[in-house]
Amino acid sequence: MTPLRRVLADKRRLIVPVAIALLANLGLYVFAVRPLSRRQASVQDRAAAAAQARRAAEEALAAAHALVDGKSRADEELATFYDKVLPPSLSDARRMTYASLPTLARKTNVTFSERRTELTQTDTTGRPLGHLQIRMQLAGDYDSIRQFIYELENAPEFLILDDVELAQNDPARPLSLIVALSAYYRLGDNGI
Numbered sequence: 001m002t003p004l005r006r007v008l009a010d011k012r013r014l015i016v017p018v019a020i021a022l023l024a025n026l027g028l029y030v031f032a033v034r035p036l037s038r039r040q041a042s043v044q045d046r047a048a049a050a051a052q053a054r055r056a057a058e059e060a061l062a063a064a065h066a067l068v069d070g071k072s073r074a075d076e077e078l079a080t081f082y083d084k085v086l087p088p089s090l091s092d093a094r095r096m097t098y099a100s101l102p103t104l105a106r107k108t109n110v111t112f113s114e115r116r117t118e119l120t121q122t123d124t125t126g127r128p129l130g131h132l133q134i135r136m137q138l139a140g141d142y143d144s145i146r147q148f149i150y151e152l153e154n155a156p157e158f159l160i161l162d163d164v165e166l167a168q169n170d171p172a173r174p175l176s177l178i179v180a181l182s183a184y185y186r187l188g189d190n191g192i
Helices: 003-010 012-085 090-107 142-153
Strands: 111-121 129-140 159-167 175-186
Touching (some): 003 012, 090 175, 142 159
Antiparallel strands (some): 111 129, 129 175, 159 175
16 A cells, blocks of 8 residues: 555544535635625725716716806806996997097097998897997007007997008008997897
8 A cells, every 4th residue: 555545544534524624615715705705896896986986976066066157157247248338228339439439539649530430230139239330530640540549449438449441641641540440239128
């Protein structure tokens, strides 16, 4: 008999229970511990995915709140613009331009010509604004004209400088300036 067989035969009472315990441990690992560890890993993965989804939802909620706040702030600013900046009627828009433009021309040493044309547009297709277009002719030296345009763009009245035409036909005469301006005003309920 070989020494290994002899040891197995002599110590059979000890080796069999150890072998059974080893097989039981292996079976317990294969059928209980390993599936539980896989389940735990999948639970941890789901928990991590849920935490990431929660963070994404919180960011989306914060973005939605910021959008709502921004929209309400924009609505307030637009209401302020309509109520406080724009003239309330066509006659107020005319009065604003008739008074301020000649005063601004005198202030900047530009000669204001009485040649002035107006075009009024009241497109009432859902817009609460009327549009007054003004075209006027001025004359002066380059620095004065430049100062006039600067003052016009920085004036508190809401006037938009649409077009500027600068010409000089005779070098002995001052520069000729033709400006096209737009003034907007609020329309009433009847579109006027």
